[in-house]
Amino acid sequence: AVLVVWNVSLRRMVDRQTRRWRESENRNRQLLDTLPQKIFLKDVSSVYIACNRAYARDLKIEARDIEGRTDFDFFP
Numbered sequence: 001a002v003l004v005v006w007n008v009s010l011r012r013m014v015d016r017q018t019r020r021w022r023e024s025e026n027r028n029r030q031l032l033d034t035l036p037q038k039i040f041l042k043d044v045s046s047v048y049i050a051c052n053r054a055y056a057r058d059l060k061i062e063a064r065d066i067e068g069r070t071d072f073d074f075f076p
Contacts, residue, residue, distance in 0.1 A: 032052040033052050033063070037052075037054065038052070038054045038055040038058060039054070039055060040052075040055050040066070046070055047068060047070055048067060048069050050063070050066065050067065051066045059074050
C-alpha cells in the first residue's frame, strides 16, 4: 500500500513539473516569435534546431520546417 501511495505521489509530481515545463516552453516560444530580431538555434554540427518567425520569414518557410536542415539547404 505504501508503494502505491508513493507511486501516485511521484506521478503527480512528474505531471506537475511536466505541465510547468510546457507552460515555460510556450512562454519562451511566444517571446521569441514576437521579437523582430532574427533568432535561430543550431546544434554542434550546424544543423538547425529551431528559429523564430522573423528568421523563418526571411527564408520564406514556416519556423517548424527548419529543424534538421543546414545553411546549404537555403544558401547553396
